[in-house]
Amino acid sequence: MAVSVESLGPTREVELPEGPIRFHERGEGPPLVFVHGIIANADVWRHVVPRLAEHYRCITPDWPLGGHELPLREGADFSLFGLADLVDRTLAALDLDEVTLIGNDTGGAICQAVAANHPDRLSRLVLTPCDAFDNFLPLPIKHLQLFGRTTAGLKVLAESLRYRPVQRLPIAFGLLTRRPIPANIMRSYTAPLRERADVRRNFAHLVRAISTRYTLEAAETLSRFPRPVLLAWARQNFFPLDHAERLAGRLPDARLRIIEDSGPFVTEDQPRRVAALIQEFLSTTGDRAAR
Template identity: 75%
Template sequence: MATAVSALGPVDHVELPDGVIRYHATGSGPPIVFVHGIIANADVWRGIVPRLRDRYRCITPDWPLGGHTDPMRPGTDFSLFGLADLVQRTLTALDLTAPTLVGNDTGGAICQAVAARHPERIGALVLTPCDAFDNFLPWPIRHLQLFGRTPAGLKVLAETLRLRAVQRLPIAFGLLTRRPIPADIMAGYTGPLREHPAIRRDFAHLVRTISPAFTREAAEGLRTFPHPTLIAWARQNFFPLAHGERLAGLIPDARLRIIEDSGPFVTEDQPQQTAALIDEFLKEAAVH
């Protein structure tokens, strides 16, 4: 199930050597590109974009992280830095000049890798709770690297995610939000793994490459990242606040802001607070 034409704007696509990247775009002004995490899609940002599109051009791709519907071509590099290169190629294909990159969950780790490897391609960085340092993947969901190594294992995993009770377990989405994610949104996140063998193959390739060696390398690269950065973190243990504090201390021009009463998916639990912090940051940073 692809993301619907909605508050995110109409669907378009870009053709890359890796395959098709579908995206939504709406609004006008300085561009913001959003990067979601695994087993999710652009709908992660549905509460954020309507609060920013009056002042910014909001671009929300469906990245190939398990919630996508267009499989990538054979040979696609699904490692953290391979995905960072894919984001960079997408920015180039969309002819974006110095966009702000906003990441959550696995998408935040990808954004760190983009900032470390391609700092010239972005103008500002926003990291909400995400994988960092040695926390890639967080321990409650490391079983994904067992089940996710084969399409057959992923099929079993995806079928269990049909059940709302399973979705709220700590080993699924239960630790990611304080409040349940709507059923139709969850169907959009988890449906592609159930319905498309090629998506399961993509995701199996992805989970086999996950390693904290990549997030540690990305963190080292952030020490010289030259652009304004917002670390908008929540008080939770899935992506520890200490990691947000550490990132804020690592990046030269970074500031830390706390999002209250939220799990790691701040876009689900506190979209108004999250959007307000992004808007405030971009105004202070004078991003044009």
């Protein structure tokens, strides 16, 4: 993995019925758990965690979304609600309560599903630009559902992502950031799909299970989520600002903050701003948000 121990903390593992989940842990205090998107891993948060770990216990797993090195077993449920169950079981296995759950990209959709179906362990929710409503997957990367249906198609896709010009195409990572993602980080995101057939099998199950009916159902249920929510969103079209506004209007206790000069991967383009907004949100809602 590209991430350093100094950035996210030591690597550990927790064993679930579906298989192992690798995670990093740094800091002490109220727990923050981070959820990245597809073809990514904990490295997404490498510039944010060090700014929060002085006062919080930051747990950044490599979720089984294509950039992971520890595959889940056959039969694992990769639907949005199945992944939400996986997150909830991970929190239980780590004996975590009063968790602030923080999501980006596909991980934000998973966080919505956790808040909808498993709110008991959560004290707060932070959503950065992510899938929501009928935008799952966004149009520029819908082709993943075609290529991803077979491990052979995924192999071709993964090999193409080896090359920097391809990475910056709109159908790859080009619309996700204003600035290129460093080469070593891109390798950490894309190498597992190239190098591991079992990871490709996991990802094929994942893309087959993607459906807007899950994000629409989760968004509907969020109206009953009573805890504080921060929507830290960028002005871009991949995950429209209108969706953040709709989510904010639906949630009982939500605040929307805008991150300028950024693509959807706000942790790549504006990590200082992201960390500052999260820190402000945590401090103003109290270390143990009222239930």
